[in-house]
Amino acid sequence: MFVSQIGRSPLGPSGGRLTASPETDLKISFQSESGLSLDTQDRRCLHYFHQRCVKDLVGLVDTDFWNRYVLQMSTFRPAAQHAILALSAQHEAFLTLSSDQRRLQDDVYPWMHYNKAIKGLYKTVDNGLHDSAAMEETLVICLLFIVFEVLHGNYPVALQHLEGGLQILSGCDQSARSVFGHVGEVISTSTLAKAYCRLDIQASTYLGNRKPRPVPAAVSIVCLNSPIRKLFDQPSLLFTHIGEARDALNTHIAAVYHFMRSPTQSLQAHSGLSRQRVMDLRYEPLLSRPSNDFLFISLFKEQTVYLAALRRWACAFESFLAQSTSHTSPAEAARPSVGIGDEAKQCAVLWISYLIIFITLSTCLEPDESSYDTFQSQFERIVEQAELILEACVDGTSAERKRFSFEMNVIQPLYFTSLKCRDSKLRHHAISLLKISGQEGVWDGKMLGIVAKYVAEHEESQGCLEPTFPDEKMFIHESARVHGVALDVLDRTSGKVHIEYCKRSFIKGTSMTAANSTSDCHGYEWVWENKLLEP
Numbered sequence: 278m279f280v281s282q283i284g285r286s287p288l289g290p291s292g293g294r295l296t297a298s299p300e301t302d303l304k305i306s307f308q309s310e311s312g313l314s315l316d317t318q319d320r321r322c323l324h325y326f327h328q329r330c331v332k333d334l335v336g337l338v339d340t341d342f343w344n345r346y347v348l349q350m351s352t353f354r355p356a357a358q359h360a361i362l363a364l365s366a367q368h369e370a371f372l373t374l375s376s377d378q379r380r381l382q383d384d385v386y387p388w389m390h391y392n393k394a395i396k397g398l399y400k401t402v403d404n405g406l407h408d409s410a411a412m413e414e415t416l417v418i419c420l421l422f423i424v425f426e427v428l429h430g431n432y433p434v435a436l437q438h439l440e441g442g443l444q445i446l447s448g449c450d451q452s453a454r455s456v457f458g459h460v461g462e463v464i465s466t467s468t469l470a471k472a473y474c475r476l477d478i479q480a481s482t483y484l485g486n487r488k489p490r491p492v493p494a495a496v497s498i499v500c501l502n503s504p505i506r507k508l509f510d511q512p513s514l515l516f517t518h519i520g521e522a523r524d525a526l527n528t529h530i531a532a533v534y535h536f537m538r539s540p541t542q543s544l545q546a547h548s549g550l551s552r553q554r555v556m557d558l559r560y561e562p563l564l565s566r567p568s569n570d571f572l573f574i575s576l577f578k579e580q581t582v583y584l585a586a587l588r589r590w591a592c593a594f595e596s597f598l599a600q601s602t603s604h605t606s607p608a609e610a611a612r613p614s615v616g617i618g619d620e621a622k623q624c625a626v627l628w629i630s631y632l633i634i635f636i637t638l639s640t641c642l643e644p645d646e647s648s649y650d651t652f653q654s655q656f657e658r659i660v661e662q663a664e665l666i667l668e669a670c671v672d673g674t675s676a677e678r679k680r681f682s683f684e685m686n687v688i689q690p691l692y693f694t695s696l697k698c699r700d701s702k703l704r705h706h707a708i709s710l711l712k713i714s715g716q717e718g719v720w721d722g723k724m725l726g727i728v729a730k731y732v733a734e735h736e737e738s739q740g741c742l743e744p745t746f747p748d749e750k751m752f753i754h755e756s757a758r759v760h761g762v763a764l765d766v767l768d769r770t771s772g773k774v775h776i777e778y779c780k781r782s783f784i785k786g787t788s789m790t791a792a793n794s795t796s797d798c799h800g801y802e803w804v805w806e807n808k809l810l811e812p
Contacts, residue, residue, distance in 0.1 A: 318386065322365040323351075330368045333681045334424065346468065347417055354414050356397025360421040363390035364428075371428045372681060391425060394418060416442050416469045423476065424683055430769035432719055436484075439476055443490045446470050474527055476718075479685045481534045483719050485761070488538035489531040514593035519623055522594050526627060529590055530634050533583055537641045555579075559644040576642060587635050594631070598624060622669055625662040629690045632659050636697070646758035649697040656698040660707050663687040667714060680715025688720035695729035696762065699753050704733055724772040727810050732759050732778065756782055772812045780804050 315323070327348065334343045351358040366387040398418050401411050419442040426435035446469070477489045516522040537555050555576060632655045640648045666687050670680060691714065694707045708729050714722030739757040758780065765775040782804045 319362055322362045322369075325369055326361050326365040330365050333368065334683050347421070350414065350417055354397075356394045356401065356418055357414060357421070359390040359394035359397060360418045360425075363387045363394060364421050364425045366390070367425050367428045368681075387425070391422075394422070412445060413469060416445060416473070419445075420469075420472060420476075427683070427719055428681075435719070436480060439473070439480060440490075442473050443477060446473055447490065471524060471527075474531065475684065478527060478530055478534070479718050479720075481531075481538075482685065482689050485763075486538065488535050514589055516593055516597040519597075519620070519627070522590075522597060522627060523623075525593075526590055526630060526634075529583070529587055530630065533587075533634055533638050536579060536583060537638070555641065559642050573642075580638065580642060583638055584635070587631065587638065591631055591635075594627065622666050625666050626686050629659050629662050629687065633690045633693055637693075645755055646697070646699075646760060647755055650699060653698070653700060653703075656694050656700070656703060656707075659690050659694050660703060660710070663691050663707075663714075664710055667710060680713075682715075682717045685717050685720060688714050688717045688722045688725065691722070692720070692725045692729055695726075696732055696759065699736070699758070701733075701737060701751050704729075708733065721769070721772070723812075724766070724769075724774060727772060727812060728762060728764065728774065728776055731776070731808060731810055732762060735759070756780065773810070775807065775809050777805060777807045780806070 331343045331348075347357070347361070351361050364387075367384075370384070370387075398415060401414055404411065419438045422438045423435045423442075426432070426438065474489075481487045481489050514525065516525070539555065558572075558576065636649070636652045636655055639652070688711065691707045691711045695704050695711060698704045698707070708726050711722045711726035711729060714726075716722060736753050736757050736759060737751070739754075759778045760781065761779050763777045765777075767773045767775055780803075782802055
């Protein structure tokens, strides 16, 4: 067996094998067709990658990519093996060393293999990406580099690798089958495309101005150049396993972000707005015109179509959960279980993702932060589900154990809730969960918890109406609410961050009725403030 826990057949005459012993990290027998000479540290890193690193890369939403695909490729692709060794060493240092220790550590080993992987990748690219093997090797190594740079805290370089991979995918044949799929289950390039789609969405949630790149529709991602109604006018959806539900939701999320962050055809008639994003138009005076305003009606219709598509997804997912006794695909069912309650956690992650994108889309044309107040029940469910997920992930022997997952699961939803939910008890509970949530991709829960705590306390100290009755909740004035927060992370290891945030302040001399109206923005002016935050 290639890896006993995965059940793959041997590859080639020497059958690149990785046999791990549970007693010690050093009892590894690895035979590689890549021709590399492996020393003790190399073998230990390969064992660590299989036994520990892969668990965090897979995250709560399981995929075949890390468990089978990458490990197979590394047996006869030197560049891929070097990338794995670099990532394994960096991942172990991230989890086991303190911030100060990481600053002082000797990181020659991971960077040596990182550079060797880059040199090998250059050779592949220079020879041309003429076949699926070369293209897929390049895409796999790019993904490994992305994880490496995220763990190292170098997000701009990680984004460069992501953009490079997406550029390659945009011109590849998605129907081409992988040469690594000739043994057992066939794996197509679409597996890689879906992994890149999830990272593309993660980057778009982190960078407020970024929109997901259009990718081929053959991988179940929306072809964003197609007419909107052809994309979403589907009478019904039917999911047979959770992977289909996840891919369909990612399709909708990518489309929604593209809608909100791009000019649409509705803006072409307004030359002054033709370059603005849809989500920025909420503050335009044009939106305060009478209800027959062409621009607002057109945008509202597009928003309604996307909301209807999301509701159809929710209905289909509820039906799937109601009638299905197994929420996994046949390939996933064939694998050993990775823990009790994993199916429930996967479903909870999807529900949270759905609720966040639904709230975001519903409010994208509303100028006032008070529009989020109508989603109290959704915020409550997000926090409830996130808490259950975190409780299932916590190591009972160490409350301070670092948690890392490369998949985006609960941190971004909790951060969003902490900023947009003005129910004091709920938002502070979300902040407390952020502080123990670890890191998911680029989302650092502890650091974001510090930011969210400052914003919440700032709002509550600036403009609150204390409750008059026992059951009444504290209300924060619109002029005291923070609309957006920009982060400039000065030191990721220590969590030192400089933030800029904006509010809309009431202009004296303007009627209070107009200033408090959600349909008239003339009574406000923007106020920017900044703050240096340290743990």
